[in-house]
Amino acid sequence: MSSAASEAASARRIPADAAIAFAASVLARHGVPEIPAAEVAADLVASDLEGIASHGLMLLPMYVDRIEGGSVSPTAVGRIVSDNAGAVVYDAENGLGQVTARRCVDIVVACAKTHALAAVAVRNGFHFGTAGRWAAAMTAQGCVGLVLCNTRPLMPPTGGAERLVGNNPIAIAVPAGKSEPLIVDLALSAAAMGKIRIAQASGATIPLGWAADADGAPTTDPTAAIKGLLLPAAGPKGFGLAMTIDLLAGGLSSGAVGSDVQPLYGDPKVSYACAHFFMAIDIATFRDVVDFSAVVASLVNRVRTSKPAPGVDRVMAPGDIALEARRKSAGVVTLEGSTVTALEALATKLTVPFPAQ
Numbered sequence: 001m002s003s004a005a006s007e008a009a010s011a012r013r014i015p016a017d018a019a020i021a022f023a024a025s026v027l028a029r030h031g032v033p034e035i036p037a038a039e040v041a042a043d044l045v046a047s048d049l050e051g052i053a054s055h056g057l058m059l060l061p062m063y064v065d066r067i068e069g070g071s072v073s074p075t076a077v078g079r080i081v082s083d084n085a086g087a088v089v090y091d092a093e094n095g096l097g098q099v100t101a102r103r104c105v106d107i108v109v110a111c112a113k114t115h116a117l118a119a120v121a122v123r124n125g126f127h128f129g130t131a132g133r134w135a136a137a138m139t140a141q142g143c144v145g146l147v148l149c150n151t152r153p154l155m156p157p158t159g160g161a162e163r164l165v166g167n168n169p170i171a172i173a174v175p176a177g178k179s180e181p182l183i184v185d186l187a188l189s190a191a192a193m194g195k196i197r198i199a200q201a202s203g204a205t206i207p208l209g210w211a212a213d214a215d216g217a218p219t220t221d222p223t224a225a226i227k228g229l230l231l232p233a234a235g236p237k238g239f240g241l242a243m244t245i246d247l248l249a250g251g252l253s254s255g256a257v258g259s260d261v262q263p264l265y266g267d268p269k270v271s272y273a274c275a276h277f278f279m280a281i282d283i284a285t286f287r288d289v290v291d292f293s294a295v296v297a298s299l300v301n302r303v304r305t306s307k308p309a310p311g312v313d314r315v316m317a318p319g320d321i322a323l324e325a326r327r328k329s330a331g332v333v334t335l336e337g338s339t340v341t342a343l344e345a346l347a348t349k350l351t352v353p354f355p356a357q
Contacts, residue, residue: 010337018355019045019333022343023060025352030067031074032096040098043129048333051325054194055130058339061346062265063096063127069268072096072126077103086111086118089253094271097128104278105134109141112280121248122276123255125149127264131171132185132319138280139175142289147171148277150246152261154230155189157239161216166261167192167230168245175283177293182300183319188242189230193264196222196230201338249275 023041028034040063048056066072076095080088088107092100104120111118128134131147138145151166167189173181191210199206200222211225212218219225232238250257255275262272283289303317316324335343347354 010340011334012337012340012357013332013334014355014357016045016049016329016331016333019048019057019335022347022352022355023057026060026064026346026350027067027074029350029352030064032067033075036077036096036099039102040096043098043133045333046133047130048335049326049329049331050322051329052130052322053198053336053339054192056339057333057335057343058194058198059127061342064346065268066126066272071268071271076100078122078124080107083111086115088118088120090120090122092122092125092276094124094126094273097126097276100125101128101134101276101278102137104276105137105145105280108278108280109138109143112143112282116285117279117281119252119277119279121253121255122278123250123253123273124271125255125274125276126272127274128276130185131169132173132183134278135171135173135185136181136183138278139173139181142175142283144175144281144283145171145173146277146279146281148245148249150249150257150261150275152263152266152274153259154193155232155239155242156212156216156229158232158236161212161229163229165239165242165246165258167232168242168249170241170245174296175289175293176297176300177290179297179300180319180323182296182317183322185319186233188233188238188245190233190238191230193226193230196225198336198338200226202336245277249277252277 020041023044024037027037044057067074073094076093078090078092078095078100081091082089090104108118108120131149135145135147148170150168153163153165154167155165156162167187169187171185173183175181196206205220206222208218208220211230213224213228246257253275256273261274262270264272283292300317306315308315344354
């Protein structure tokens with residue numbers, strides 16, 4: 001049996017509720033309070049339900065390693081450093097990213113309701129899941145949400161062979177009335193490092209154009225890619241935007257920029273030290289929220305009903321792939337074999353029951 005076939009055979013389907021309970025119990029064993037543990041667990045599982053395994057339960061062992069190593073605090077919620085008319089600097093104090101992100105969303109929305117627009121720049125942050133989830137959280141309160149994050153350097157400039165900026169994500173979400181908000185969420189590398197790690201764990205190759213080896217030569221070998229360079233999406237356009245995000249998140253927060261951000265899978269005793277940036281725009285300050293949301297919903301529908309190209313069944317709007325994956329999951333997560341193995345080992349170590357299929 002090939003490694004890919006073996007990986008598929010060892011995959012496991014688990015009810016989302018059971019997966020959340022398992023992850024929450026693992027985090028609780030490491031000193032995370034009950035409510036934050038449940039929030040982080042639910043966020044990880046939500047990514048798996050949407051087919052974004054790179055941000056799902058595969059991260060749980062790494063989170064645990066960092067809590068045990070001391071680089072992530074199981075209890076920190078962060079603090080406001082300064083607040084100048086809705087321009088807020090926040091120190092996350094190396095708390096779990098989902099916990100500090102929730103607080104920053106609440107802060108930035110409250111400020112936007114007063115000042116029309118507001119921003120929170122965050123230093124000493126940690127992995128917070130998908131940026132789109134936090135941008136979307138702002139739409140529930142009548143705001144347009146913008147979320148940025150920097151990561152350790154992974155991408156070279158066009159023509160270069162040296163890591164200078166991360167595959168820094170940007171997410172924008174706008175409300176669409178009774179429909180799901182329109183969410184544009186993308187990292188600025190051609191592919192996320194998490195996807196490459198999944199390929200490595202399953203023994204698969206990666207598409208040409210995703211990465212280069214340490215010498216800058218294009219590669220389909222995930223191991224060489226992890227040791228080498230991620231390639232920016234759209235070449236110099238992706239690199240330039242990633243560089244700007246680095247400066248907005250890390251620069252404005254007086255946090256880490258460039259190589260000062262540490263590897264996520266690096267020494268668990270050394271803080272990751274990424275930076276985040278949250279912006280909220282209060283729609284009602286500009287126009288009626290219901291009317292604006294109707295315009296969004298109409299344009300989204302126009303995209304979905306537009307003429308498909310030859311060989312394409314239907315056209316999707318931004319975010320539809322995740323929505324479709326969530327619908328098809330029917331509340332059950334499908335975990336890759338390598339993730340199952342890692343989680344089972346963690347469960348055995350902690351004597352926490354791992355959900356059966």
